[in-house]
Amino acid sequence: MNGKEDSVIERLRSYLKIPSVHPDVDYSGCVKFLQDQAKSLGLPVAVYEFVPKKPVVIITCKGLQPELPSILLNSHMDVVPVYEEHWTHPPFEAVISKDGWIYARGAQDMKSIGMMHLEAVRSLRKSGSPLRRTVHISFVPDEEIGGVDGMKKFSESPEFKALNIGFALDESIPSGSANEVLAYNGERIFRAIKVTCRGEPGHGSLLNTNTAGEKVHYIINKFSQFRESERKKLEYGKAIGDVITVNLTIMEGGVQFNVLPESLSVSFDMRIPPDADLDYIEYMIQSWCKEAGSDVSFEYHVKNPHVNSTKIDGSVPFWTAIEAAASDLKIKINTVTSAGATDARYVRLQGIPAINFSPILNVPMLLHAHDERIHIDSYRRGIEIMTRVVKEVANV
Structure with missing residues (x-):
């Protein structure tokens, strides 16, 4: 099976082919790609540079009740370096193997998740599903080197506060299971x-x-x-x-x-x-x-300061909505404290509940590894799950 003629897969491949790799990342290709995606969706896009050459891209889908606290779907544009000689396929060509695997740096961490966010909004708009809350899709720089010039500065800015965010989704890790997502409600310090x-x-x-x-x-x-x-x-x-x-x-x-x-x-x-x-x-x-x-x-x-974990005791209605969506999809969510660090900590530090959630199922965990890859079937399934989750949290 391959996805060369599939526009959904081709959009992912186009993003993966942009070598936004450390050190000395050039984000201009990512910004241009995301601006084109916003145009194709008919959605407004804003680009901020809180640090020169460190752009933050925000695509906004306005809800029926924009006065309500909004939803943030966050991902990072940067990827870690590669040892190309150890890869089966070139890491920035997004080759699809005969058995349906897309080989690329960022296939799991985390360009695929950023595209799932976009594809979820694309699917909901195409189906005419109304969303009560405004959804902001953010793409930030430098997460892989600590996020200081990316999400940290963004989260402390007036522009961030003006988004009136009530809940955020960010990255976790892929699952080797076909029906269990590993989610994080907090991170170690x-x-x-x-x-x-x-x-x-x-x-x-x-x-x-x-x-x-x-x-x-x-x-x-x-x-x-x-x-x-x-x-x-x-x-x-x-x-x-x-x-x-x-x-x-x-x-x-x-x-x-x-x-x-x-x-x-x-x-x-x-x-x-924590x-x-x-x-x-x-x-x-x-x-x-x-x-x-x-x-x-x-x-x-x-x-780093202490950051409160997001409560999963029923007191955060957005989490309850995710659980309900997972139950309907017959997906189990295993919620733990993240061993590492993600940009979600900066969001939580602003007092905003955030859950790290990557619905990449039935694949080996290859974050930062040689031959990082995602199967096209797992990617499509991830979009289905993300679409349902976004719909539920945006309608809380």
Whole structure:
């Protein structure tokens, strides 16, 4: 099966062929493509640059009651780099294999989801289905490098506030199941921590005390022991999003093999569940530094704030609408805390409920991997699911 003559598939392929890849992304091709899509839909489009050459594209479908809080369907235009020699097909040609797979960077993360948002609105307009609420379809830059110049600045802008958003959808991950979608209602908090240990320099042939090496050894051991205690929670059935992950990522210091360094430092990537006690974790690290000896300190390279998860207890009617749509479609939703980070955290930080939802079913999870791909049947099914979900949340 192939989709070369299918306009729905061809629109996806056209978007996937645009190499909006890091580093030094050129978003102009994406903007032009999206402007053309808005024109074909007969919908207004706005392009903002809160940072030069970092465009945010907003396509708006006005609802019957535009005074109601609106719905935001968000996706990012950028994709991660590729190792092209390891791909079966060139990653920016969107080749369709004989068995129906579209090979392309962004096929799962997340140009396919952005196109599902557009195709859902296209389908609803074609069928004449009325929507009570206005739907804004946003395409933002730089999510893959933290979203600081993209969704973060957009979410803090007057232009964002003027959209009067009441609920948002963003990305999750594909599912290997034919009838289960993995959704996120929250994300872990990212903290990047650097511990610096200073000590007495000297000759490498001696056994001096109060060395930077002894202190950094103590720090690494404490972080490693804590990491192991969290890892064991996975063995008892906890999900990765519900534990604190700790990984040593950078080691710095030293000037010469036979010289005891005056300073050594180690950096750690920590991802913390939203229900963890952040003050206690900071106190714990401070205690380890004190125990390691004098002149040991730590600093944050990244200290993301706590962000409340979106409630799924029935108090958010948009979530209830998604559940109802899934039930009618005989789709199960498995809702967990995201292990990583998405642009939805910036939306939640504005006090707006958001759910990460990618209805890509029955495919291997290949985000950031070689041979990232989506099957045309899974893509079509995803559009069907997204269309029903958008219809339900826009009519809450």
